Amino acid sequence: MKSELEISETALTERQKDVLDAALALLVEAGDKLTMTSVARRASCSKESLYKWFGDRDGLLTATVQWQASKVRGVPVSRDAFDRNALVAGLERFAADWLRVLSGKISVALNRVAVTHAGTDKHGLGRDLGGIVLENGPFAMARRLEPVLLLGREAGLLQFEQTDEAFRTFFGLVVRDVQIRLLLGDHFELGETAIERDAKRATEQFLVLYKP
Amino acid sequence: MKSELEISETALTERQKDVLDAALALLVEAGDKLTMTSVARRASCSKESLYKWFGDRDGLLTATVQWQASKVRGVPVSRDAFDRNALVAGLERFAADWLRVLSGKISVALNRVAVTHAGTDKHGLGRDLGGIVLENGPFAMARRLEPVLLLGREAGLLQFEQTDEAFRTFFGLVVRDVQIRLLLGDHFELGETAIERDAKRATEQFLVLYKP
DNA sequence: AGCCAACCGTAACGTACGGTACGGTACGGT
């Protein structure tokens, strides 16, 4: 018999997705004090099923994070007609999207659990929550931004040696202290107008720093 | 009789400081799975004393964070002979100090507990760990950097409207994705040479963005 | 010496929660 303990990536029934959505909602509401019983109650399923499907609490958390990650696959970038306007628009949209995600309750909650988990982690057994969030957060952002930066350089609109360095600077200009403040519980709103203003500013600054 | 439950800021005996140092060490080693028993054992004190001195687990955590915060008071900035070189040197030193603190094990551990705590917080009762770290982290950095920025503007070396905005940009250029990656458990070393290089780069970029 | 406060060490209590077991129900296949 083959083990059912490991959650293969796409083997989620609708029922299980509902359960994960419930877990996600609970995570947002209650943070890491999410309990197996509470998930079962919220999702109207039995604890036995939770353990059967996800192995243990860690498995449930991991599946939840992956489930959310699978929902936010990035929007592609058009490759044709790439001029300065397209670059600016691309970067601005990118920055705005990123800020929207970052400041969302779900992202904050997920990053909180991941950070918490990364602390009490016995490094070595399997994939940890921190790694997953890292993979679907900053790293994913880098992968998605890279082609834009490369296109910009090819088009003679940007100048940089290492893509990675350029990305990290862009990251800094966009995110600044927003994420850490939110994670630490600073209650400040980031409205839509502020997001778009910040996205424009970050893009503008980035272009100044990396213009040929 | 006056209550002894509230830890007045400077009323720490040597013994209590030792205990807090032990708690700090444990926090760094074991993260949030720090337990009252483990602290008592590590510090060779009784749990009764812990509860007497700090009220409860939260009080101990809070006192520990504050204790660490009280140890990292910033270095002052000289106000005389303020020219471009002084500004550059000041910013670079600032950035390097900040990166050193951020990437230190203690900072990572403290930020982890604070983030964890900020998640499961019943907002309203007293000062929370997140608030304390926020106050002694980003906010303290802003307060310490502000005079430097203002001096720079007075000297005609910088141009900006709002000090806050300028600070946050500097923050972004310095920190970039370092802190979140560390908090999420990304094991990457930030050596002394890298720190100084990054500090120089951030300062340089900042000056480009905010030059008159 | 006698007393008292502070403290250590440890045992004990209460509870929350992860994990398991089990009876009951719905349903599709044979």
Next chain:
DNA sequence: ACCGTACCGTACCGTACGTTACGGTTGGCT
């Protein structure tokens, strides 16, 4: 009609840990 599977709901178990209680020791004060 019968059976197996998947599931719900709930009672239960074991343990970790916060918190309290208590007996014993030290050391300063009178």
